[in-house]
Amino acid sequence: MLMVCALVLGLSTGMTANAAPGRMSFSPGASGAGDPYFPDMGNGGYDVSHYDIRLAFNPKTKAISATTTILAKATQNLSRFDLDFQGPLKITKLSVDGRAAAFTRRGAQELVITPRQGLWRGSAFVVSVTYAGVPQKIDDPALGLSGWVATKDGAVALNQPIGAATYYPVNDTTDDKATYSQTITVPTGLTVLANGEPGPTTKHGGYTTFRWHMSQPMASELAMIAIGKYNVTRAVTATGIPNITAIGRSVDTKPGQGRVFNRTTAQIVQWEASMYGRYPFSSTGGIIADVGVDYALETQSRPVYDQRTSEVDGDLLAHELGHQWFGDSLTPVHWSDIWLNEGFATYSEWLYQEKFNGIPVQQSFAETYADEKDWSGKVADPGRDHIFDDLVYNRGAMTLQALRLKIGDRAFFQVLRQWPTTHRYGNVSTQTFIRFVERLTHRDLGAFFHTWLYRPGKPTL
Ligand SMILES: [Zn+2]
Structure with a gap:
């Protein structure tokens, strides 16, 4: 193989076949x-x-x-x-x-x-x-x-x-x-x-x-x-996106749950698109399955909800479907930045609670801030074994609400829309996010983000 390579290189660069760079050129x-x-x-x-x-x-x-x-x-x-x-x-x-x-x-x-x-x-x-x-x-x-x-x-x-x-x-x-x-x-x-x-x-x-x-x-x-063995429901959302949902036949379901699951998925996708910008994929849906993993996952275009997360309610749908923008379309380069997924997905739950259950986001924030026991980790670098810790989810979402209080609703909702639009299908990092918000608001937010994302301990409000 090396001989063939050296010869090809020699021909293309005019070097003699025994020149040393020929041997170096493939690694x-x-x-x-x-x-x-x-x-x-x-x-x-x-x-x-x-x-x-x-x-x-x-x-x-x-x-x-x-x-x-x-x-x-x-x-x-x-x-x-x-x-x-x-x-x-x-x-x-x-x-x-x-x-x-x-x-x-x-x-x-x-x-x-x-x-x-x-x-x-x-x-x-x-x-x-x-x-x-x-x-x-x-x-x-x-x-x-x-x-x-x-x-x-x-x-x-x-x-x-x-x-x-x-x-x-x-x-x-x-x-x-x-x-x-x-x-x-x-x-x-x-x-x-x-x-x-x-x-x-x-x-x-x-x-x-x-x-x-x-x-x-x-x-x-x-x-x-x-x-x-699945019961599959096929429909389209109000904006015409194919919406395919399925529920495992071994999952204990109420009559009509297949249709409700399908319709709720469509409604939440549409509502989230009104805040986060155009839905990034050409179809949507979801699967409720008896997997035994004890979690739901934001698999692209079609999340999977383990039946044991069996309160597959609007909150959970808002979380996994919110990930379609934050996590799926925009994906962190490094796993240390997974708060960029989980913080926004948890914030999607808070927005859902406000929109559909009348619980203000600020109340969700205040309750989480009061109840949170673990303030010891770094949100934007939690460590390999802690990427799914509550810290990443809760403090990630609290960081966003604290940001909203600091920069105001108008700028904050611009961030929610423009961040996923600007980086659609791309890879992102915490540093890219901080620079993005600073550019949008013309403010130096270094100290703010340092306190919330990198410094262990409970930030003062
Ligand atoms: Zn999540």
């Missing part, structure tokens, strides 16, 4: 994307534009067999590169640009791929990986369950923060968003839901193949698949 991509909390997550040297996941699921054995094809572009001259892939799934075939490539697996999640020849910076390439086995979910002592979770009648994949690589090879970092096609084959009688909009469903020999497409950029932590 391995980094094995991590640089997140201090999750150093192995993601990789360097390339940028993914699309994932095509084709997967068959056997509910009896819980096994999958799959081929994932990844369209990417090299961002450096690559001699080799990594994908994230973890657990017991066995790879039977792997190619780069249609030619078999060498690969090894290192540590917990590195799939190291060496193509037959180096990949030039800027060139597009296609990786195809065929694999099979029984995926194993992640059970992290601090962060809970994620990844591919087998259920009584199927499986649900919920990836935040570290689960995606349990069922497909992926550049598992928030700042390499891509579009997705998911083609899932199951025994006829089961239903498959995923992000985005459905394509044609086809049947053959006792199996049904479902197709789903997410055509806006999506972070891997927000990809989702739900397989099982």
